[in-house]
Amino acid sequence: MEKYGIGQPVRRKEDARFITGAGTYIDDVAAENMAHAFVLRSPFAHAKILNIDTSEAENMPGVLGIITGQDWAAEGFATMPTKAAISKKIDGSPLNQPPRHCFAIDRARYIGEPVAVVIAETREQAQDAAELVEVDYEDLPAVIDARKALAEDTPRIWDNIEGNVCLDFELGDKDATEKAFANADHVVSLELVNNRVTAAPIEPRGAVAEYDATTDSYKLQNATQNVHANRTTFADVLKIDAESLHHLAPDVGGGFGAKNSSYPEPPILLYAAKKFGRPMKWVNDRNEGFQSDTHGRAQFSKVELALDKDGKFLGLRTRTVGDLGAYCWTNGPFTPTGGSARTQGGPYNIPAMYYSAVAAFTNTMPTDPYRGAGRPEASYQIERIVQHAADTLGFDPVELRRKNLMPTASLPRKTPMGLDVDSGDFPEVFDRTMKMTDREGYAERVANSKKNGMRRGFSIAPYLECSGGMPKEFAGISFTKDGTVTLRVGSHSTGMGHETSKPQILAHTLGVDFDRIDFIQADTKATPIGGGHGGSRSLEVGGAAVLKAANEMLDKAKVLAAHLLNSNADDMDFADGVFTDIKTEQTIAIDDVIAASFEQGRLPEGMEPGCLDTESIFEREIISCPNGAHAAEVEVDPETGAVRVEHYWVIDDFGPIVNPMLADGQVMGGVAQGLGQALMEEIVYDDDGQLVTGSFMDYALPRADSIPKMELGYYEDAPTAKNPLGVKGAGEAGCCASPPAIVNAVLDALKEDGVAHIDMPLTPEKVWRAISEAKK
Amino acid sequence: MIVLKERFVMYFRCTFPPATPALEFAAVMPVISLTVNGNPVTVDVEARALLSRVLRDQLDLTGTHVGCDTSQCGACVVHVDGKPVKSCTMLAVQADGENITTIEGLAKDGKLHPMQEAFRENHGLQCGFCTPGMIMTAVALADENPELDEMSVRKGLEGNLCRCTGYQNIIHAVLDGAKAMRS
């Protein structure tokens, strides 16, 4: 059993299909007599739709029909409201929410917004016909920059929303913070752009919808990371009973938050499946993905830090303008407000903090939580301002950080932002990371770089984030006579390996054979509720649900075991899959207890065959606080501005590690995405609202040769009490820590050139230009 | 030799649907013969059908994935005559007469190819979507270079995007797989 126990690097079950090409992703799903949908999207950022003429397109070969915004409106379907966790303005009134229909009906407000959907026998035929749909647009001025959106003379994106404002927000103690600033010896401030990026999972979005007229029910297979929440949303839009919609996800090729969002295409597809009486398939191509997958980050902040003369932090004040795009998407308004506010100040002991934000509409693809959803922004803000304080005030940046960390003895504590920090040892984690970084050899490496005309820089970035996502999760365990165990969960793996880690918890707890555990996820019929994936929740909430179900099952099994051994349930001990009567030392293996549970004659009164099947719901109360310290060493070519990350070091505190192999994977993937944001990724719209980065030819993703060797380690001595596994989410830590670690290392390298700040992404030209301008 | 009638600076950009109407063609379906994973097949294809589409839709070999439209991601890599090729950037008719190996053809007699083993053993995949193309590229890389090291693997994977792993475990997998292929 120990081979598959908690803490073991168990190899993944799901890999058996992925490495042989036997996975089933959405584009691999087919249904009999399936028709294909192609979405005609707005080529304008902002335009009135005066008329749509579909007559020529309808006569094209293979075309079954065309659905336009007007058709959709005529059906009276509901809008798709935001489910944002922050829904009120500072004055308590609800946020300004524009109506989000599945189509642009009389006005298109971002490039990529669905204008019409063509249904045909093949995708090619649907696309051929879509080119003949004549849409009469009247171009309107587009608002692209969120900061400008708020200006008085800027045109309104929504006629009834003044100033293009969705909501304002504040958290923390404003007065105390102002006082701290007034009494400070030093105040430093910095304006930061957190660049708009896209998740770009390598699998594009898509779905297959079916309608059964005999039962008036629907089946939707969808490349989503959240079947339950989206089922409710889609059913509400279509005004159907959610129970009549069976929503499930096949293998999903990455999500990173963007597949959590509720998109317009699946409800359109469900509608089309019923209207045309055929299963319907739609799969985006990458070009469409850039336009129509939700984007992330897109924040503009002013950060101020108050210090005393010794460098002790006294106060932190942050003011952010968040870019929501054209609508309040699923949880979009949360990111620049609550999402970014909670972890302000990171792991530092800052007595007074105040965060305020305003979220603005622009004529761009809406933003929604992307890996980290506000915490990477907060982490970037605090680490940049701390580095800036060190550089401008003459403190050693490592020492300044070290001495301001929350002392271990001060935990548990609540930060001024209300974050409940119950566990951790920030100074210890910080020191362990520093130890990995080979400080002794650094001077020589700097000298070698210099000899080659290069610059070298280093920075450490301690971080504190919070994880948990949706608080409630389901786990169900069922047994069959032949010994198969089936585990059903409401959490959802889109690559994280739950098919392995969840059975690992079950095998470890019950002592049943890991290989005999079947795993079902992302299926609304198999699970009554589910939170899908988001907020690094799947282990701390989903794993805890599995543990809870397993323990509840054990309670029942104990009664049965006692009955089978003619002993008392209170005398039963359980370890390594074996029940032992502590008085008689008689034993019975769990497999035998499970087998007996199917034989009526062997059951005590009140127990029925199948009685060990257990369904359980775990609900966590408080989010947990993953933390750690990452460090980066970079080399910069001052002549070209090219940056190479040479080394990357990590110590993370995620509590006890269930599967170190999977944890490593989460960290490295997160670091790589953060590196992408720091150095190369940016969604760019031009002033007319054209999407300039519409393909991988212009939007740079990190490749194998962009990433340094990463050295990882874990601090496991501070489990959290917030969940029974003691774990803290691992999925988003990497991209919280790596942007500031890398950016600060680059700026450290350019200190001698007099470069104080460069906004992400630190592209070669920006670095080169900063050096050139500093020379002037 | 190529005289492009259409200039395509716009190819690099987010594109508008062209104003020109789609043409209707008398469908004369070319018939092509391929050897796919050792099996000879003859298949009617549209001239415009990409190799990736024919493999996936007509031959039901859905292990070959398509993750982009600009030949960047490499999820679609298959071997044509033993060499890695982006099957989304090749017309099926261009493959007429060729020997094709896809991810489904790597394992022999129920035994995984050493590179497949190495990806699993090194956790060289997460969501698995880029994996088939990654493995096909890796097998060819190992075939062609007896002396692989970390740098050459990183360069050899320049045409394959992975968004999940940060590549480090993929690199370990390729090095291990290559070693196992030699022994």
Added chain:
Amino acid sequence: MYDFTYHRPETLADAEKMFADADDGQYIAGGQTMVPVMKQRLAMPSDIIDLERISDLKGISRDGNVLSIGAMTTHAEVAGSGDVAKAIPALARLADDIGDPAVRNRGTLGGSIANNDPAADYPAALVGLGATIHTTSREIPADDFFTGLFETALEEGEVIVKVSIPVPDKAGYVKFPQPASRFALVGVFVAQIGDSVRVAATGAGPCVFRVEAMEKALEKDFSASALKGISVPGEGLNNDIHASADYRASLISTLARRAVAAAE
């Protein structure tokens, strides 16, 4: 992609006839640009004439001080050729750095130069080496071949057969890749043949061009330091989200120095 009629001739004569007979014919070489362009529905040929099976268009040979490369030779074949590596190692390395391994197995020299993408590598090499492009009807010096953005001297229906390249004393190529596409943001090819030096820049302008001031300086002294102080004006250079014109101008100077230093 729009549909079309596909042809696969085995001789040049057949290819030219098919082209002439087509309403709107289009040759295809390795297809590494043509196929994506058609996928994006930016080209709509009635007929595609595939040159891959024409054996006259393939192969690499060296005759004295001239290296000949058939138009349908793939980047991988150029990169892996012992003849190329021996005669012009910079050209072998350039080919080995185009696209990625899969692209190099399909993409061809002829396809690349006929397309004349402003950020392609081969135009820099051919202009930098003073190569000659042989077509079905004539021989065109590289200097006259690349005429503008995606424009060449090729006439309707004309097919590139091969290029002949004088073997230089020394040549070097340094490319600074655009981070997303990995095409050349700027690439500079330098070559010294006898007393003459050529410097060709790609990626920087709408079409590959020579940098005469650098050539003159290097003819006097073929060393990186000879280029000190010589800059290229940013005016007229490409300006996009990846690089402004003045940054590209600066890269030309930097990469030229590095190409000279790397020349062998």
